[in-house]
Amino acid sequence: MTTRRVPVALMLALAVLVGGCGKADDRERPPTRATAEAPRYVAVGREIGIDRVTYCGSKKKDHLLESTGSGAAFVDLDGDGHDDVFVLNGWALTDERDDGDARAIALKAPYAFYRNRGDGTFEERAEAAGLTGQGAWGCAVAAGDIDDDGDLDLYVACFGRNQLFRNLGQGVFEEIAESAGVADDGWGGGAAFFDADGDGDLDLYLSNYVVADVDDVLRAKRSLLYRGQAQVMVGPFGLEGGEDRFYRNRGDGTFEEVSDKVGLKDLGLGFGLGVLAADFDLDGDLDLYVANDSNPNYLYRNDGSGRFEDVAVVSGAAFSNDGAAQAGMGVETADFDGDGVLDIFVTHFAQDSSTLYRGEPGLFFSDVSSRSGVGWATFIPLSWGTLALDFDQDGDQDLLIANGHIYPQVVDLDGGQTYRQQNQLLRNDGGQFTDASAAAGADFLLAGSYRALAWGDLDGDLDPDLVLTRIDESPVVLRYDGGRTDRWLVVAAAPSPYPSWIGARIEVTVKGATQTRVILSGGSFASQSCLRAVFGLGDATEADRVVIRFPGGRSREYEKVPGGRVLRVPRPE
């Protein structure tokens, strides 16, 4: 392993050069809030221009496709240093049926690309950017620089033919999935770019959810009796699982599907949704985790050459503690208990706990949902997108969870379930979690049927703002207010997220305690967050040490890094 330690003086110079979210402008050192106001989230979507409704089928929801919602990305797509918001969209279907007993497509809604003007407001310019989606039903999105040209490209997993939007620069895209060899026409549930084989470019994993075509969707009927009380949509049990795909980047902008060749053939045909890649066993290569709905999850160990083996069952990360395959939706990884080993958090269906798999050395996991407090806190709602963020800046990773039921009919049932649900904040205290949702503010608790959850920075003040999508409503944009700017440390790639930045493990040590995050393509549910890591520094104003471990084994180290800034990290030499 090559370690490059950067002297303090050079590090400070770098920090000054490249502060803020991007360029060396007046945002390099945001106005410091030295007086702590209690942090909270404030909804600002409509006032800043992010307000297009995302559609997901009919009102009554007769097919499973009408349950999974639209993905969202909160990343800088035009390279101006400000995070933009990209929101996918689906179709509106009628509840009425024609003579052939089929519903009709009322609207194929376009995607929205909200360009951040840099002043806290946004302009929708999907048409000019080539990002309308051309009437596709977009499900999930992942970002990465597939051609290493310094800007972020986008992969959209659709119901139907998937899309690869190559960034031509300055936020203009061309759709090249077909010529690039990644135009799978299944029902994509999630995707992630990562360098699987260590050749320096980003490969792509696509999880597919269920096998279905448009005719199945339009003719579907609610034939499942839920809790003996309501007729609801069928699935995923009763439907056929889609086959996941792995595409190797040839290095020339095209990909080849090599799932079988590298040990990633989807033998289980699980109902695949959330995907992320991280070096769980600290051996220098990126492993892969796939959350499957109602089937065992996959954990593929990378042997260092780009060949994989599914070790989920023997590692303890396939099932819950009682051996049950749960309804995996969203997925997140971080070191929640500060022991230096990455943990995995997976969100699940209503009246079943989300699961916190505590990482153990050697690529093993234990379900600690009950003893960590996560189990009880998450039992009631139906959970989707999830993020590890230090909401209260106390030096550990809290959990944010987007909730919402899939059956509109649950409002008529006994048992206290609702279709529109509140999101959750689980506060971490030494690996023990308590529901602190109320502390995140009334807007955070606004009920909806939420799905995607991504973070970025709306206003260049370093703190983590949120974008969430809701079924059949406009996205919710939550601005983080309060807290102390000087107690944040943001770590970003310089000048832009280069391929080896994806999967980088970032360790920040403050007063002897180390926080660990991983830069993820994909993750959460159907979402792409900005490709940075944000750390709360507790009551300190600087980090004693920051270590970045890149896939492949190289690393960079920084010492005495002040808070209230962005530490920009050049690619490893």
Next chain:
Amino acid sequence: MKLALACLTLGALSFFVSRPEPATPAAPSRAADTAVEGLAKVYGSLADSILANKRSEKAVIMAILTAERDLVIDALGKARTGDADGRTDELQRAARHIGEFATEGGSIIEPIRNRLLQGGHHHHHHAQDTGTEEAYDNGYVVVSKVHKRSALDLAKRCAQLAAGNGDAAQITAIQVEFMALAKGLIDE
């Protein structure tokens, strides 16, 4: 058994309670009667086939479990006698097969199980409904939830042994525990 008897009793009672009054005699249709009798025979044969298929299903799963058990024993045996490198590989192999034992065949069986569930087939329909410790996961035939949990735990411990390159005594302990588990499930 008690549940089955209760169902039968309830079924018989409901038959007598809900049996309709004899309708006004109509002209007997000898051909229709014959057709129903014939179809009843067909249905009876079909029932034989369905139940035989269910027994075959169990036999196939038993055969899978037996094969997995033999692979586990083989791997653990080689792990006990092999050198350090070989021991790690064999323990990993044993762990994988214990995992496949726990899941009645591993990943390659999942799509088949899902397909059966898609068609409405549950081998243990009543066990699903009881919610007791003896209940089976969706589509599982032989390995109950309790046995599955035990086997999964053993698979993980075996894999951890591989990571730590366990000694002969530890390997024997895994084998003893696994054999006890397997013996309870596989009809010899």
